[in-house]
Amino acid sequence: MRAALVQIAYGDDEPVTDRVARVAALVRDQAGHDLVVLPELWAPGGFSYREWETRAEPLDGPTAQAMSAAARDAGVVLHAGSIVERLPAVGADGRTLANTSLVFGPDGSRLAAYRKIHRFGFGAGEPRLMEAGTDLVTVDALGTRLGLSTCYDLRFPELYRSLLDAGTEVLVVPAAWPMARVAHWTLMGRARAVEDQCWLLACNTAGTHAGTTMGGHSQVVAPTGEVVAEAGPDEEVLSVDVDLALVPSTRESFPVLADRRWQGAPA
Numbered sequence: 246m247r248a249a250l251v252q253i254a255y256g257d258d259e260p261v262t263d264r265v266a267r268v269a270a271l272v273r274d275q276a277g278h279d280l281v282v283l284p285e286l287w288a289p290g291g292f293s294y295r296e297w298e299t300r301a302e303p304l305d306g307p308t309a310q311a312m313s314a315a316a317r318d319a320g321v322v323l324h325a326g327s328i329v330e331r332l333p334a335v336g337a338d339g340r341t342l343a344n345t346s347l348v349f350g351p352d353g354s355r356l357a358a359y360r361k362i363h364r365f366g367f368g369a370g371e372p373r374l375m376e377a378g379t380d381l382v383t384v385d386a387l388g389t390r391l392g393l394s395t396c397y398d399l400r401f402p403e404l405y406r407s408l409l410d411a412g413t414e415v416l417v418v419p420a421a422w423p424m425a426r427v428a429h430w431t432l433m434g435r436a437r438a439v440e441d442q443c444w445l446l447a448c449n450t451a452g453t454h455a456g457t458t459m460g461g462h463s464q465v466v467a468p469t470g471e472v473v474a475e476a477g478p479d480e481e482v483l484s485v486d487v488d489l490a491l492v493p494s495t496r497e498s499f500p501v502l503a504d505r506r507w508q509g510a511p512a
């Protein structure tokens with residue numbers, strides 16, 4: 246499987262409609278790949294909290310439509326990063342927004358939507374403005390099973406164990422992770438790949454918006470822990486061969502997953 250991670254840089258000056266058109270063109274440029282991955286909230290702005298209400302859109306809104314068309318034109322499976330979704334109904338916490346990742350097939354159909362489970366912001370940002378997702382989401386595509394998670398989710402290894410137990414072989418993680426803690430991003434991405442013996446495709450944001458400098462350093466990590474590709478701090482496309490046979494061969498030759506014993510806290 247040939248994958249492209251498109252690490253997008255943006256600031257505060259680029260209008261959202263221009264950015265959507267620019268990124269759609271970048272996706273089309275990746276024709277020839279099987280899978281293309283974009284970062285979290287690249288259209289509305291990962292840290293542009295004040296704009297989220299006005300930039301929210303439904304699952305079939307303008308960003309989704311542009312990404313569906315780009316996936317079809319490029320003939321790729323597209324993990325389009327996430328949008329600020331305007332929910333069809335008020336959620337359990339009284340919010341009407343969610344941080345929702347979208348995956349499209351080469352025919353432009355939507356294969357999956359994943360609402361970020363762990364909200365980042367410690368009482369502000371996502372917890373104040375958004376509902377938390379409740380559902381584990383995997384996608385069968387390209388002869389493998391993709392497990393979906395978003396940015397801050399990376400700090401919660403139990404989610405990845407559940408994705409593993411649901412048959413995931415490739416962890417796909419879009420993010421808007423700041424430069425200030427980029428060492429955590431790199432370390433935990435590698436840890437998730439090693440502990441779950443999965444491929445990890447982690448696509449971060451670059452540039453500075455809403456006063457926060459993004460960390461870049463998107464990475465592709467093999468189930469063995471080998472870092473196959475790593476981006477720098479600026480806009481960049483990582484183009485990699487993902488050898489899916491490495492998942493069963495790693496699990497067979499170093500069968501640590503077969504030694505799992507702990508099933509959770511005692512009753």
Ligand SMILES: O=C(O)CCC(=O)C(=O)O
Nearest residue numbers: 365396397421422423426
């Ligand atoms: O956990 C972190 O340090 C960053 C997380 C984050 O920026 C996010 O989830 O949007």
